[in-house]
Amino acid sequence: MGDISFPNIPQNLRVPLFYADIDPSNANTGQQTQRALIVGQILSSGTGTPGVPQICQGVSDAKAVGGRGSMLALMTEAYRARDSFGEVWYLPLADGASSVAASGSLNFTSAPTAMGVLSLYIAGQLVSLVVTPAMTAAQIATALVAQIGTLPDLPVTAAVDATTTTKVDITAKNKGLAGNDIDLQLNYGGTQAGESTPTGLAVTITAMAGGLVAPDVADALANLGDQTFDFIAFAYTDSASLDAMKSFLSTSTGRWSWSQQLYGGAYTAYRGTLGALTTFGVTRNDEHMSILGFNGSPTPSWVIAADITAAVAVSARADPAQPLQTVTLATMQAPPLAMRFALTDRNTLLYDGISTFSVADDGTCALENLITTYQKNSFGDADDSYLEVETMNTLTYVLRQLKSVVTTKYARKKLAANGTRVVPGTNVVTPAMIRADLVAQYQTMEENGYVQGSAVFAQGLIVQQNSQNPNRVDVLYPAILIDQLRIFALLMQFSNIVPTTSS
Template sequence: MPLGNIPEDIYVPLVYIDIDNSGALTGTPTLVNKVLIIGQQLASGTATALDTRRIGTSEADMDNAYGKGSMLAKMLKRFRKINPSTDMYALGVADLTGSAATATITVTVGTASAGIVALLIDGVSMQVAVKAGDDATVIATSIVAAVTAKTDLPITASAAAGVVTLTCKWKGETGNDIDVRYNYYDGELLAKGVTVTTTAMTGGAGTPDISAIVAAIPDEWYNHIVIPYSDTQSLNGLRDELVDRYGPLKMMEGTAYTAMRGTFSETSTWGEGRNDYLITCMGTNKSPSSPWDFAAAYGARASYSLAIDPARPLQTLVLTGILPPAKTDRWDWTERNLLLQSGVATYMVTAGDEVAIEREVSTYKVNSYGDPDPSYLDITTPATLGYLRYSLKAMVTNRFPRHKLAGDDVLDFIDPGQPIVTPKIMRNAIIEQARIDWVPKGLMEDMEGFKASLSVYRDESNKNRLNCVWKPDIVNQLRVFAALTQFKL
């Protein structure tokens, strides 16, 4: 009888030993996660727009590739500071058709005393020195110098007659989300005799050609995608791509992370307009940090944690470097609860004034009939299901790569070395995978129920096809602990 790859018609002595690795693996091979970060680049960058390149740890390389002060360079730096290990790729978007956002800082002076103007632009702090007797023109010029020295800022500055004009380095409506303020930190005060008035960034117009971006994404598995855009057209295009990749033919599931800046009303309205189980959006409120910075930090923390355990909740994980809104602007419990119901992920502010994930919900809320459907409420659900699918696929391709298919009736007659799989053999292999991998890793519960419901059978129309219906009861997360205290006197 044939044995492995050893033919029967061998006459030359003596020993021939084949090696078969199909039974070598137990558990699941490590899934190496990859993340794709999409963002706008500047003309000063050397990277070709819509080309994907692997990113290391050098911030100088990020600046050289996408332009110092560019949206994408800042996203890459933020991601890498939080997540130093995940394999990271970048896809740069060239400047858009449209207009760049602008804002003004107007300085008025009575009689200036020595002191400072403590500015915070895009979450970056700078202290502008004021000398006694400085007039508005001098102080405005000093502000321009301070802004220009911060080359990582996404804006340029110019001054005339005591008015500083800030201009976003790129076109598009995203520039409207750059925050400009002063006296953010406790204890910061303007120099006596100096008044500063700021306006919000405005006038930015233009959204990207999402079809070109999606077409440029390589046909490779990116487990996580960070995108700075939250407009309807961009998210619709990315949604369609993610759903296609998630399907059974490609099996390249991935979650997209974005962020949206706005008031409670604007953010909740935005959330009610989306219903995507593979997209999660963090509402930033009036944070000094930009939405693309938020998205990069959120994606970095989530991708790092979910690679370790896709079922473990992300609540309390800190988004390092992200600044919270002023205390008077922060959403209260009721507002955050309503936003979660609208499909907007929320954060909390720790006692140390750190921004931490509160709940990582997707925007999915209702089924195709518009009825409530919590099945994909949290992004841990598709993350867990994605791992289980990968694990099952890896088991089948490793253990049964070139096997013949037969009915269970041959089990008592086939030789042990025969590469034959039957429904019973496959069923036992799946049960073993659950027992040694899925349950011990805390990804699945109710092992007995899983065994009872598992069905593996040959297709009636195609005898070369083995069908499987499996119903893993995936673990849940401790989101709420409720207790009723009934005391006695």
Template sequence: MGILFNNIPGAGLVAPLFAFEVTSGGSYQSASRLLLIGHKNTGALIADNTPTPVGSAQEAVALCGAGSMLAEMARVAFLNAPTQETWILAAPATGTARVDTIKVNSVPAGGGVATIEIAGEPVQVQIAAGDSVNTVAAALAAAINAYFNALTGAALSVAATVATDTVTVTARHLGLIYVDYDFYVPTVVAGNAFAGAAVTITNTVVPTGSPDLSAALAALGDDPFDWIVSPFSDATNIARYTAAMNDVSGRWAYNRQVYGHVFTTAAGTLSALTTIGLALNDRHLTIHPRLPVAAGNPTPAWLAAAARTARIVPWLSDDATGNVSRNQKGLVVQGERPPRDRSLVPTYAGRNTMLRSGISSVIVNTDGGVAIDKIVTTYQKDANSQPDETFRDIQAMGQLVAILRYFRAQLSYEHGQKALADENPGGLGALSPPKSIQAPLVHAADTLENRGVLENARGFADRLIVQRNSQSANRVDIMAPIDRVNPLDVIAANAMLYSQYRAA
């Protein structure tokens, strides 16, 4: 084959010259980004609707403000994926802020310790002998505003004020997302001075409103953001996710190919969640389930979405060792607490129903840890409304991104800036006949088979079609039939018991 130069002319050089042209032979390295969409505190440094990289939970606090939704999302994301490339995007909040009151009705004359859990975080107040209800209320408000969990770095996404014996707690951000923000007086804490009728918690203002994420999603442009966490699951924003990710004009369109997958949350009974899932059919959307308010969800929606997604993203982004293809069941989610009413946690039958309806599932371990069960997309039917599980597993989306990017890179290394001809009898480096374009794809399939991303590379080579377009002399068309590796979800065994084996 002729040697191809990019800078050294192939003809016309007469004067003596000994020259080396330095070019790249191509060295592919996969990479992925996790993007968290949420709210910042008023006056925080980060600009609205601007994707911004962060390297730690502390940096997110500096940019978004302590206790902000985004800072807390980043915190749990780094708990689950410490080295993942993570970006944040602040979307302006709209609507009405949730307001709750905590009225201190009585305190023990001899003092003690009072505990209330807010979003699963234990806020404690030391009561001295003789303290009045007004004094305790003031101490509680101060404790809420100053709360910081030194072990986990958690802060509260609410602010408190006090008037006489009543603490007023206001959400840091506007919006319906706070609808099941959790307040709970634990009774299992020995001697809890707030137990019983000592305090009365009342939700005085129900939150309303959802942010308009149009500008936030548009701000992504064509930058690569493979995994996007946005806890806002109202119908309008779900439609925006579909518009932003779609295969015709969105991030998955042939003329953009920047990809992306949105993870959001929805809360409700099994029936309600199933209804939500069956109304959707989008392979670029995943819904993390949460139980209804009655179950008591200590972990807010935005933290559950960020924590669960971050827990699986390192595997979904690993196309080198086969992790992208693995069953994810049992991965314990850091930073999420289970619902208090375990009787409402779906059984196997319930989880199976949700999964078949396009809703993902989690489990609660005996030690109270929340763990991944199975993560799916909402895709259930093909364009003809026929059942189709091709894009059901979230692994399929991770594999697809890995395969397409690797294929594109290999084709670019081998055939970028070339000329197209049916044959290349002179072996010129500047020409690429269709037959030679097959080679890097076959080699790429072999490599990805060895990495556990796809299988049956030989079958791929047999079925691969590369041909010149009959209408355009400058175009090559490729049919690349990919057989992906599947997660091992079910092992079914028949344990047949004998009193004694029959004689052979």
């Protein structure tokens, strides 16, 4: 029998008596921290350093880091409303040097004839203003500006127009394209919430528009180094920003590549009609990006992005393979009934790279089918290999489990060819021994519901010593990932007559 191999105790030791060495290679059951990252803009009043990631210490911290009413602060608030436990970091971005702020307006064209409450929603936040018949349209405009000024968490500023005193000019605090998605509307809560425009009061709303140039995200993403971030809330849907994220997470050269093995997925949202969403969706093809399509919700798309990311993080940390359908969102406000997509519309979106959601009777929004934007292979042919987010999450889990096994058990092993006589306790391993460990690990993952078909897997598993480099082991790992129950199809064959049975 060969000698037992010790990690540290030397062979030439002569001093008596007892010496103990420790080998943790069979004890590792550690779990990797699955961090979330929020990518969004800050204000000049924020304390954060643009492009420098930092850990989140709560919503109040986000308001200090990003500035009150900043995209970063509002995204963090939405994230924490859904995930109060997980580790979260920020990646603060400054407004682009050439960016232009979005703007809109409200023009009061007639004064009220009765007392009432003006219920204005700005980015989904309610601004209430009591108006009376004694107030002129200009006075109402002035009062509304003052009321908006008392709400520092709004993503806009307000001022009475320099030319038209009955008009309130609304300007996004953060410059860039994202400000165009700030919704302005009256009476979102409807009559059941007691919201209606006061009698006689007439208001003309000009939607937010004119925001130009998103910040450059590529350099900021590079500053993340080798820190892992599994869930990324991404505020931007312009092609340059999406391309930067695609490159950052790339399977060939980015975080999913063999040389980085950091993984992660990004989540965002896009506002538009069915036609606009399908037109946009087919332009994307990225297995690491998911885009939720919606129309009519007063909630900004970048806030919804944070809401989605938090929902995914909570579910995936508990079980990466469990389907995300019916997982509720905490902040997204439901679109009006007339602006919700029908079943056929949602099915169309799911074939064009756009994820869908459902709305419960109480207005709660929930994920329906969260997919990636991956649609075609390198030849331009339809390919659903990476369609589902759960596939990517499960791949991450399985690959990390394998890495943990290999780096824990085989970090300092000598490699011998199959057939070599290896006794227990020595620092020698053969491809056959590694293969047995991989099969056992696969069976454990099968029992835990991450993979399936262990017998078929074992038949196809190949572990061999590289013919050109004898210090290298090559593995063909034919994993069969667990599936998700998404469709339950039933044919009801009914009858009104009880069939007779023979006695």
